[in-house]
Amino acid sequence: MEFILEPLNSKRLTNLEGGQLLRRHLADLSTIDRELATDAPYNQYVADLEDRVASYEQGVARIQKNEDTENVKLADLLARRTAGEADEEEETPSE
Numbered sequence: 001m002e003f004i005l006e007p008l009n010s011k012r013l014t015n016l017e018g019g020q021l022l023r024r025h026l027a028d029l030s031t032i033d034r035e036l037a038t039d040a041p042y043n044q045y046v047a048d049l050e051d052r053v054a055s056y057e058q059g060v061a062r063i064q065k066n067e068d069t070e071n072v073k074l075a076d077l078l079a080r081r082t083a084g085e086a087d088e089e090e091e092t093p094s095e
Contacts, residue, residue, distance in 0.1 A: 005045050019056045022049060 013021060026049050036042045 005041055015056075015060075019053070019060065022053045022056060025049060026053060 026046070029046055029049070
């Protein structure tokens with residue numbers, strides 16, 4: 001009997017779901033019989049998944065809140081309010 005490994009298609013998942021699926025898939029594959037370690041397609045499949053997990057974790061590590069984020073947010077809100085007040089003054093007819 002010949003088995004064919006299906007490629008993992010995670011395009012429809014969110015980033016979080018995709019990362020969880022990859023990690024879980026690798027964990028499940030690690031419970032399989034060690035005799036498969038000689039099977040080249042299996043080894044390539046596992047290596048590909050390990051690369052994907054490494055890329056995912058590297059990408060997630062880059063997503064961090066910057067210290068200036070709150071200051072930029074407040075400055076943006078202030079600028080919007082100031083611009084809104086300026087627009088109101090221009091629309092109000094002078095007496």
